[in-house]
Amino acid sequence: MTSLLSPEITTAASLTDRCDRCSAAAKLVVTLTSGGDLAFCGHHANRHRDDIVRIAERVVLEDGFEWAGK
Known part of the structure; x- marks a missing residue:
């Protein structure tokens, strides 16, 4: 299933995930429409942005x- 709407984007003071x-x-950190979460460093977040x-x-x-x- 793909999202038809833009995801909700918020900020946090700091993240403790890896x-x-x-x-x-x-x-x-991404909450998936299918459930679950994934965390990305800056490099991988920008590389896989689409x-x-x-x-x-x-x-x-x-x-x-x-x-x-964004």
Whole structure:
């Protein structure tokens, strides 16, 4: 299932998660429309921005992180 609406985007002072791809500090956490969460470092968040927007219900960005998908 794909999202037809833009995901809700919020910010948080800091994130404690680690990137699910490379284990670096997460800058973005995504709640998927299908359920569950994924965390991404800045590099992977920007690299996969189109896919994230397509499957996200909610996106939480760390304060100060400039995400290309915004």
